[in-house]
Amino acid sequence: MPYTLSLITVEKKEELAERYADLIDHEVKSEVFGCCIKLLTDDKETKERWEENFYFISQNIRSHGRLYHLGDPALPRDTLYYDPQSRTAFLINVAYYGLVKSLALSVAGDVLEEEHGTHSVHGACIDADGRGTAVLGESGAGKTTQTYGLLLDGRIRVVSDDWFFARVYGSDVFAYGSEKNFYIRADLAGAWPAFADLVGQADLDAEERAVVDLRSVVGKGRVLPMTTLRTVIFLRRHEGGPVRCVPLEPDEALEAASAAGYFNPHLLVRTPFREGIRRRFFAALLGATRVFEVTAGPTPAETQEVLREIVMGERRN
Structure with a gap:
């Protein structure tokens, strides 16, 4: 599915994380080819599909990247932001799990491509x-x-x-x-x-x-x-x-x-x-x-x- 993703600063990421903190009902960390990717979502179905899709990792491991997936009536459908510095993505009003999955893999890929010679x-x-x-x-x-x-x-x-x-x-x-x-x-x-x-x-x-x-x-x-x-x-x-x-x-x-x-x-x-x-x-x-x-x-x-x-x-x- 075509979509537009906007890069944001780490300051904007901090602002969004604070704004949505009280909306997060589910948090889960998973292993994606050696990276710890953390999902934060208000949707139980997305959390369950994520757990079926990716490998388990100890919840004590600190994350390499994060995905916020939630709804916000003030924003349009499929609003996507990414902060390259903290490797944090925001997927707002995204109904399609396939996009959540792809961006989880892409966040891991962002870590691996730049730092670990993995493509x-x-x-x-x-x-x-x-x-x-x-x-x-x-x-x-x-x-x-x-x-x-x-x-x-x-x-x-x-x-x-x-x-x-x-x-x-x-x-x-x-x-x-x-x-x-x-x-x-x-x-x-x-x-x-x-x-x-x-x-x-x-x-x-x-x-x-x-x-x-x-x-x-x-x-x-x-x-x-x-x-x-x-x-x-x-x-x-x-x-x-x-x-x-x-x-x-x-x-x-x-x-x-x-x-x-x-x-x-x-x-x-x-x-x-x-x-x-x-x-x-x-x-x-x-x-x-x-x-x-x-x-x-x-x-x-x-x-x-x-x-x-x-x-x-x-x-x-």
């Missing part, structure tokens, strides 16, 4: 026989839908369906998951009926989505904590024709990723310094992997066939 990737990450594949693309391209379709193949395992963190070690790029459970759409069962029972038993929110334990369907051994990336796919929306697959050279792929904002609309700080960090990371990633640009076909199944060939190493061009 955020907004996309899915799967593994086949130890070979990791990242599936990136703009919103609506179908990367999440296609990820679950690939999981119908017992040889394929998942690290993340939406967001992962990555580190460069020499010539290798490692990808790491960060969510305990995944946030899925109810229409997933329409594309892949094998997930109908999972969706049917889920506690859907107003957006027809739910946090679910995918292990109950695919098995515990097929949700992995990490993999080594060997392939990157840029997935494009269906344009009216058949599936199209084009291999990209590293320089060509880097320019495409940069032009697309690295396929991540949730990056909180966009300065020349941060742009340099991101460009160097993606140059390393795209130089260490095979890169394909796939334009989706008219049905998920047609696209799926091409993606499976790439993931399994059966397609070279």
Whole structure:
């Protein structure tokens, strides 16, 4: 969902924190790839989904970043502020849990990118026989839908369906998951009926989505904590024709990723310094992997066939 986020000063953050202090009914800290992220909210449902979504951390740990999520009738819907100094986000009148989740990951990413050489990737990450594949693309391209379709193949395992963190070690790029459970759409069962029972038993929110334990369907051994990336796919929306697959050279792929904002609309700080960090990371990633640009076909199944060939190493061009 498109939205506008405004950066604020630490003084403005202090003012807002004081204003909303008495509205906070629930506080919970969670671990996001080694970062302690604290949620402060007036909404019990958001607190419960958060606890299902992220890993527990000791409540005695001091937080690296904070998210205030609450309602304020004096402000418009989806009012978003972020203070980069204290790494505190305010999500005011935000009904969609998916945005809460994404900004929690982005706050953690803000810490990790600047201080720990760890980079955020907004996309899915799967593994086949130890070979990791990242599936990136703009919103609506179908990367999440296609990820679950690939999981119908017992040889394929998942690290993340939406967001992962990555580190460069020499010539290798490692990808790491960060969510305990995944946030899925109810229409997933329409594309892949094998997930109908999972969706049917889920506690859907107003957006027809739910946090679910995918292990109950695919098995515990097929949700992995990490993999080594060997392939990157840029997935494009269906344009009216058949599936199209084009291999990209590293320089060509880097320019495409940069032009697309690295396929991540949730990056909180966009300065020349941060742009340099991101460009160097993606140059390393795209130089260490095979890169394909796939334009989706008219049905998920047609696209799926091409993606499976790439993931399994059966397609070279």
